[in-house]
Amino acid sequence: MTRKPQVGWLKDGQRLHLQDGPIDLIVEAQGSAANLRAVYDAAIGRFTGLLDELCDELPLLRTAADPERCALHGVVARRMHAAVAPFARDHFITPMAAVAGSVAEEILAAMAQAAPLRRAYVNNGGDIALHLTDGEAFTVGLIDRPDRFGVMRTAEVRADDPTRGIATSGYHGRSFSLGIADAVTVLAATAAQADAAATIIANAVDLPGHPAIVVRQTSFSRIAILVNGW
């Protein structure tokens, strides 16, 4: 029997929340009422069992990606590999670096296939897959101060832009960045590509051994503090 994901609406009643294990998705689509129903059903249907698919190949997904060949079978797993493969020759990177974006893409694809939509997104913990039809746009924002109402920066993604994926990686949170950047946000053609690229870039933002950077470990987190004019 397939384990059921958590399914529910956020309190605004507009956004669907799907959660299974470490995967948290916020899903919203715009289109006709009948289509929306089909589209959300499709999102839930595709999400169910998706984590198990990934976990079946978890050991390989956690191994450094081969830049030439992909031994993975699952469609999401193969997408993860494809996203990190371009970096695998020069960097240590595993397909897991693109897991969030790849999952977001997969769910969005299932939705778009179910019925026509004006626009939709699947936000997987900040790694976001976008669906846009002609004339539509999304505004995406980054918050640097969660205690305040408001965003630091925004970006508009229009239908005629090549961007369909956005991902953020950084020092904080669950992205296990090796670098010191608070956040690196990447806009790319796909969410999986954005996810992989954000990881690579965030890792590269580092100055190992530089006297102006102090890294400290507290009981709950590692903190890096830039000093001396850097």
Place this chain on the structure above:
Amino acid sequence: MTTDTTADKIRCDACPVMCYIKPGAAGACDRYANHDGLLVRVDPHVLLERTVSHGGRLVPFQAGGDWDGKIVHEQDVFVTAIGAGTTYPDYKPAPFIVSSEIDGVDMVTVVTEGIFSYCGVKVKIDTDRFLGPETATVRVQGEAIGHVTTGEYGSQMLSLGGVHHLTGGSKKEGRVTCDALMDLSNCKPVELSIDGGATVVVQAGYPPIVNGVAEERMRVGCGSATIGMFAKQWHGKVDEVVVVDDHITGVLSEHQAGKVLDIADTGIKMKGRRSTPGRYFQVAEPGTGWGGTQISDPLTILGPFDPKVAKPGTTMLMVSTTGEHAAYYELDAALRPVEKTMPAELKFSVERIQENCEPALCTVLFMGGAGGSLRAGVTDNPVRLTRSVKDALTRVTSGGAPVYVWPGGGITFMVDVTRLPAGAFGYVPTPALVAPIEFTMRLSDYATLGGHMDHVRPLASLNVNEARQVTAPRPKAGVPS
């Protein structure tokens, strides 16, 4: 939930990822954590409480029954940090990613960070009852953990903890202090005994329990203020009113409020020291009886009525500042007050006093100096870092709750512990408290900090990977943690 334990790690089987979780750490989902060898669900507990306290609706964590393939819970609120639309940077800390609509923006991603700090708590106890003399030692299990400080309006204040009790006394004193601070900060009840005073059970957000009796209400005002507030309502219904108060006892016929209403002299004679007309200090010793005095019979604060002025049959109401104690008297032929059944309209006025008294609560503010541990090892010019907080370039929050940053040197802040997630405070055996604190700032603001690094030896970036692995604090030689 079953767990497969390997050494001190736990294997979580909440989902097929099957994380091995070290003590004090969370799994990949940040939902399940290893707490003292037990697998615990982290966030829903907190949010559940918040949701309940905000009158929110709940849905079960694991909805029962088979899913029919349709979207369920359409009418329900899904309990999650993301759904809550709140800022909830976890003290783990803070992979805080939110998706909500702000400023017309469709999606947002949030970044926070956290460090730990410690110090003490300030406790405000809404009661007129005498808890102990100012500067008296406050004890837990016989150990000194703080002292009584200046009283505030309708409240007694305690200052507990601080580095002196945490580390300056015996080992036991430090441990007991640390435990008491942590419990108070985590909104748990703590029994305090005050030298030369009362025993009081303090729990943030709950009424104090003084010598075994739960306090219900704050006083409406001092005795004099109470006279002023209710004089008009008493006018014509009773000849004299005495509002018994350990601070200022009020007497209606002598008080300015009574004079304005042309209330006649009654020949009453108060003990205590007259401040201004109708206002008396020190009518009795402080205590847990009437109006925060030690008295149980209010007539003991009166001298004999003046036979030249007083008339038999004169009526008198005596009431405490909370309306909790009240009695009605009439002067007999010998001008002695004799207690009688209180008329309904006076009872009503006593109830009115009660109604105007706010519920008595204990409130606990955690107060900590965040500057030390943050700045140590960072820069030999710490004021630059502090200044960015003072200039509001760096925003300080504690477990997501707003803090008051005390002006002046350092980063000393106060936070209402009831605004933090449950169990937000911990401790280290130093002993010291571990408090959630987040510094949120732009990198560009850090970039402008400046300062010299001559004496700073970085924890080598070579150790970065190693540092990322550990969850325990990594003390640096010569740097207090």
